[in-house]
Amino acid sequence: MGASKTDHFTDEQNSLAILAKAVAHPARIAIIQYLLSVESCICGDIVNELPLSQPTVSQHLKELKNAGIIKGNIEGNAICYCLNEQAIDVLHQFFKDVLVKIVNKNKASCC
């Protein structure tokens, strides 16, 4: 098939999967790290920071934007990209909750 059967899962499961997928590529991790390292959000040189062609970088940015991980504002003929705190927080909370539950379970004897 190839397509995942999203309608069989909860909205929460689907949206977490979409967010995780957006992050699930080394280039997109690199983009996130670069956005964090830059002082201002106005950054027109992401392409030069990555070992990929301009169209490929543009595509990765689009995927991050579609998933809501980053926000983009037009600033003249450059574009200001910045991280979306809320989307990152959803992922952070999920893994935090998972971790807390694992620790509690392991306390009660497990693998």
Place this chain on the structure above:
Amino acid sequence: MGASKTDHFTDEQNSLAILAKAVAHPARIAIIQYLLSVESCICGDIVNELPLSQPTVSQHLKELKNAGIIKGNIEGNAICYCLNEQAIDVLHQFFKDVLVKIVNKNKASCC
């Protein structure tokens, strides 16, 4: 091309991407949530919990295991799967750090 150019990125970027990719499917989110909901780790009924066929579930479990998100122990003719605290912690720490940095940046005026 289709294959990502992993050799152009850092080990950290690649391993974070692998972990995120393992989680980046609603069925695998569902598996994680189910493993958390069960008291013991001995669980031989993951297939019945998911709206997917047995081979498909088995494949998803394999991917989670390959990425280190879950661990599997053979228990007779059933298999005991449980979450790997360390792998989840890597993801948790990453998103926590990103979040802290975003908050600090936004304080210093940004988007």
Place this chain on the structure above:
DNA sequence: ATTTAATATCGTAATATTGCAATATTAAAA
């Protein structure tokens, strides 16, 4: 020894992702 139950693997079709060259778009600069 045979059956049963649980899980894994193989093969394959449908679809998605990755990457880039070529080209388009857009707005500032000259």
Place this chain on the structure above:
DNA sequence: TTTTAATATTGCAATATTACGATATTAAAT
């Protein structure tokens, strides 16, 4: 207005993912 710079889109080839039927494996139960 022409050029330049920055980013986006299109088209396409290579590869990866998702899903499942059929089949294999494995160990307990009969």
